[in-house]
Amino acid sequence: MTDAAAPTRETDPLGVSPVAAAMKASLHGDRIYHVLTTAFAAAVPLLLLLIAISIGLAAWPALSLAGLSFITASEWDVAAGQFGAAPAIYGTLVSSAIALVLATPLALGVSIFLSEIAPKWLRQPVGFLVDLLAAIPSVVYGLWGIFVLIPLMRDPVGPFLRETLGLAKTPMFSGPNYGYSMLAAGVILAIMILPFISAVTREVLLAVPRSQREAALALGATRWEMIRDAVLPFARSGIIGGIILGLGRALGETMAVTMLIGNRPEISASLFAPGYTMASLIANEFSEATSDMHLSALMAVGAVLFVVTLIVNAIARWLVWRVTKGAR
Amino acid sequence: MSASVARTDASSAPGVAAAVEARKFSFWYGEKQALFDIELSIPSNGITALIGPSGCGKSTFLRSVNRMNETLTDIRREGDMLLHGKDIYGSGVDVVDLRSRVGMVFQRSNPFPKSIYANTAYGPRINRGLRGRALDEVVEVSLRRAALWDEVKDRLGTNALGLSGGQQQRLCIARALANEPEVLLLDEPASALDPVATQRIEELLFELKSQLTIVIVTHNLQQAGRLSDRTAFFYLGRLVEVGPTDVMFTRPREERTEAYITGRFG
Known part of the structure; x- marks a missing residue:
């Protein structure tokens, strides 16, 4: 650089060569660019922080009134000032867990088929159809669930699980089967997160080097x-990343779940029993939350959902980190 | 001697079953023909080097011997490829079994991101179902044959990707040897390695050649000269000439061979 600038400096009595001036200008541009990108990058965590603070402040009255019972108690009675969100927390976690258990093997199977086994001409169209599942609006899933999935849950899914598989005696599948249930919510969530897990998994499988x-x-x-020993281990951390993405969607999903889960704030061991999730609780009650305390309680539910999502994501990241460390 | 230089030297005489034998073998990638009527006989044991400029078909030929080319789509072949007298493209041939009998080492070392032990044990585990003590033994023997044992015996459980480039490549050779192959194919195995690591690989191959048929593709003519017993020169998808290495490098019959070997093209 100095070599290029040196000869011009001799011909320029003021010592400001065009090259040096250009360099200075580009340095200036660099600085502006630097400041701008830093500002944008800082804006995102700042926004997150502001949202967290405002939710926290709004949630504080209800949280301080209920204390720890907010997440442990099961009574949700606004008039009586009882805010126990445990059933909703339980419902969010269980419905998401069901969704993951159902969607993960399915998504893995679809992705392995599409990236490894299917003939070339089949890959694009089928992959497109799977991706299309993500394009269906949540409320349409809910509607489909009410008119198709719920009747199916009553018959044949319920009787099949109970009689054919003989699971009637287990607490998980006992009790009356209305159709509207934790299981229905889990199934609809599974269908909804399937394209996300599958899209990520497909990409990472295709990225496994040919040499492996x-x-x-x-x-x-x-x-x-080859798939079991060379492809899947290599893609492991990416696949877990895809599952986390799906889990994140499942935890926050509102509309379809609200339409199918039955909205009963009770903790029941049976998956056939109706349940509640944090998201559906907020969606159901925000329009009638006229008192300040009620509003604050809903904000508190939002805060808990936020924290739960954060914790689940942290655990998942830790898992990815551990898996990657083990593999490399 | 000089009369037997070209395609009809003693080793392809009838009665002596060659380890690998190509008969009018042609190969196409889509519309593009990569090999033209290759007639090549590779005798048992010893090292045969395949040389020639890039794109001459030598790697395609190598990958036809363990049917590795079949992992690509839109390919076509004609003619026969015999392994110890049996057509490997015959209807009753199990390609998985074939590949366990014909080992292959690639240009870039490609160990699995697993332990040194797991890498070496992979073949015998899946092909012969070996476990426990018997597997330990195969792993040790294979690593010894690949001249790697002394360097890794204290850290068999550590990840293979922690090894140096040369060690990784020798691990890949050990991994191939663990299958106890009849033929070992090497596709420019030292081209990504430094001279010291290259020399170790060459010494290793030299050790192995008394018990094993080795076919090596190389761009390095000195390597071919140093290492191989026989050399085959490919050019534009055709086999130009094949013969004992010392003859090929001193008195080639074909002008194109001489031009390539003396560095006038390629």
């Missing part, structure tokens, strides 16, 4: 052995 596949094949691995 060839290594396994050249040693006499069958296609399945």
Whole structure:
């Protein structure tokens, strides 16, 4: 750089060569760019912080009134000033867990099929159809659930699980089966998060280097052995990332769940029993929350949902970190 | 001797079953023909080097011997490829079994992101179902044969990606040897390595050649000269000439061979 500037300086009596001036200008541009990007980058966490603070402030009256019972008690009686959100917290976690249990193997299967096994001409169209599941609005899922899924849950899903599989005696599948249930919510969530998990998984599977596949094949691995031993381990952390993405969607999903879960704030071991989630609680009550305390209680539910999502994400990140560390 | 230089030297004489034998073998990637009527016989044991400029078909030929090319789509072949006299493209041939009998080492070392032990044990585990003590033994023998044992015996459980480039490549050779292959194919195994690591690989191959048929693709003519017993020169998808390495490098019959070997093109 100095070499390029030196000769021009000799011809320029003022010592400000065009090259140096240009360099200075670009340095100036660099600084502006630097400041701008830093500001944008800082804006995002700042926004998050502001939202968290405002929710926290709004939630404080209800939280200080209820104390720890807010997350442990099951009584939700606004008039009596009882705010126990445990059933909603339980419902959010359980419905999301059901969704993950159902969607993960399905998404893995779809992705493995599409990236490894399906003939080329089939990959694009089927992949597109799976992605299309993400384009259906939540309320449409809810509507479909009410008119198609709920009747199916009553018959044949309920009788199949109870009689055919003989699960009637287990607490998880006992009690009356109205259709509107934790299980219905979990199933609809599973369908809704399937495209997210599948899209990420497909991408990471395709990103597994050819050399890894060839290594396994050249040693006499069958296609399945290659997928199991070379492709999936290599893609492991990415797949877990996709599952986290799906989980994040499931925890916050509101409309379809509210339409199908039955909205009964009770903790029941049976998956056939109606339940409640934090998101559906807020959605159901915000329009009638006229008192300040009621509003504050709903804000507190929002805060808890926020924290739960944060904790789940932290655990998941830790999992990814551990898995990646183990693999590399 | 000089009369037997080209395609009809003693080793392809009838009665002596070659380890690998191509008969009018042609290969296409889509519309593009990569190999033209290759007639090549590779005798048992010893090292055969495949040389030639980039895109001459030598890697395609190598990858046809363990049917690795079949992982690509839109390919086509004609002619036969025999392994110890049996057509590997025959209807009854199990390609998985074939690949366990014909080992392959690639240009870039590609260990699995697993332990050194797990890498070496992979083949015998999936192909022969070996476990426990028997597997330990195969792992040790294979690592010894690949001249890696002394360097890694205290850290078999550590991740293979922690090894140096040369060690990783020798691990890949050990991994291939663990299958006890009849033929070992190497596709420019040292081209990404420094001279010291390259020399170790060459010494290792030299050790192995008494018990194993080795076919190596190389861009490095000195390597071919140093290492191989026989050399085959490919050019534009055709086999130009094949013969004992010392003859190929001193008195080649074909002008194109001489031009390539003396560095006038390629």
